[in-house]
Amino acid sequence: MSRTTGTAQKTESVGTDAGEARITWIPAKGARLVLAVSHGAGGGIEARDLQALAAVLPGRRVTVALVEQPWRVAGKKLAPAPRTLDTGWRGLWPALTAPGLPVVAGGRSAGARVACRTAAELDARAVLALSFPLHPPGKPEKSRADELLGAGVPALVVQGGRDPFGRPEEFPPGGHGLVEVPYADHGFAVPRKAPLTQDQAMDLLSGAVAEWLDGLS
Template identity: 50%
Template sequence: MTEFDGPGPDQEIATPRGPAWIRVADPAGPAVSVLVVGHGAGGGVDAPDILALRDAATPSGVRVVLATQPYRVAGRKAPAPAAQLDEAWTAIVGHLGVRDRPLIVGGRSSGARVACRTATALGAAGVLCLAFPLHPPGRPEKSRAGELPDDVPTLVLNGDRDPFGVPSPGPRREVAVRPGATHDLRKDVKGTAELAVAWLRRHGWAT
């Protein structure tokens, strides 16, 4: 499949789990990388931290694709099971046909988990996590640290007041803790987005 080039409003993508939506924001010049971003469990791609990331990355040469999972397109708040989320996400990213430039996958909260679980299989160059939910609130023994990839460069941006916890750094994992921010990362969204773009630049994925 050829790489998707259509800017504009949400466009429908067929997946094995029903229709998904993508919204593409292109840089003014050639894109040096493609960043695909998924949403949180009960939210959408219009979350403030996702929009701030898009607005900071696009002028830096990054094509940003915001992806809405089929269950949200269908109007449901409760997320689909993990395997179904991963299957739909894999279909969305596969539709984009990114082959000639680096692919970075990411998302906020549940979307970050999906990106982490599928990054290696999708051949992603990097993973960008907004508010990775390390464990359910008050349940640190239910750690999801095993979902974080060990073989792909990863940036995790979490608030220091996040009740879902904050992952630890690893050999290929950077963790930036945002002071005063909770799980929604609404405090200083611009600063959070700038940290993300700086990380992209360090890897040569942004200008």
Template identity: 50%
Template sequence: MAERGVVSREIETPHGPARVHVHLVAGPVGALVLGHGAGGGVSAPDLVAVVDAALGLHVTVVTVEQPYRVAGRRAPAPARQLDAAWEAVLADLVGAELAGLPLVVGGRSSGARVACRTSACVGAVAVLCLAFPLVPPRAATPTTRAPELDAVAVRVLVVQGARDRFGRPEPAPGREVVLVPGDHSLHTDPAAVVAAVAAWLPAVLSRG
């Protein structure tokens, strides 16, 4: 097993400080950076399970707390602020702990959307989406976030609960969709979430 350690620090962004938790491994083969959901944090069970799985694959992992969460707010910031903060965080990390490593970005729900929208500008080789919120369940008019997924030019894995009320993205060239038992929380079968990520992550990093 690789040696592990965690370094937590704050990074200044255009919208206040973000906080990162860098899970270090000896001899990393790549890096995975994960964002949280709109109303949750980096301790969500699916994020924790994926962090542990990636570390076991000798991947350095960073979980990112957006500035609004660091400031103690639960209501998420607008998308443009989330994206700008994320880009600032990634620029700092790539110049420091993650220098020279192939980079996979992702997150759960809102964090997955941020990772999709910014994947090109941060230089990601792939995107991991946990519980991508395809359709807002209480929207007054029908709408879909599919264009955010369709715009990603690198490989994508979507791990989605089979009963997710936010919908189910469709597979596409370069995009794999794995359905696991449960709903949007992905709490029901964390082993299935881990298995999907563990089967996909080494392959995309080897191509990076």
């Protein structure tokens, strides 16, 4: 493992059976939890929701670990099959638990699916599913609800009100909480003419996640 330390964060490279992955740690003073969140199939850890959480949660005593899957570290443009994504996540897990704190597994879109599929076997404290892709756009019959409902641990879904991969009202009841970010799309972008600004949308998201995490510890 190699580490590069900056002013407020450090980057750690981790070898997995799917290739080399990377964790960017944003530490919290007196941390009580680690929130490990990965990106989706079409972007990286620069996603607005992940960055919003990284900016807010360390002040709430939650260390944030931004996880880059091996395919992303390798510079590839397309994510591999779900099985390979799960392999990469499993390989990262020992590094995520190294601080000796409970770890909440999370991610956005494809990363949320990975967290749900592996949470129980990895003994995650809970799952945070950002923009969970309940179904492909325009194909509600191809539901992935079983992944969310089968997570086996407490879960919170944060979903944009106009997400084509599944609007909040499409989610089935279950043992998970659900927070809607009004007017937001799959990337949590809100239209300029929406009644709330982009900053307000991110404040809503990060505030809801912080409150939920407070209830876990």
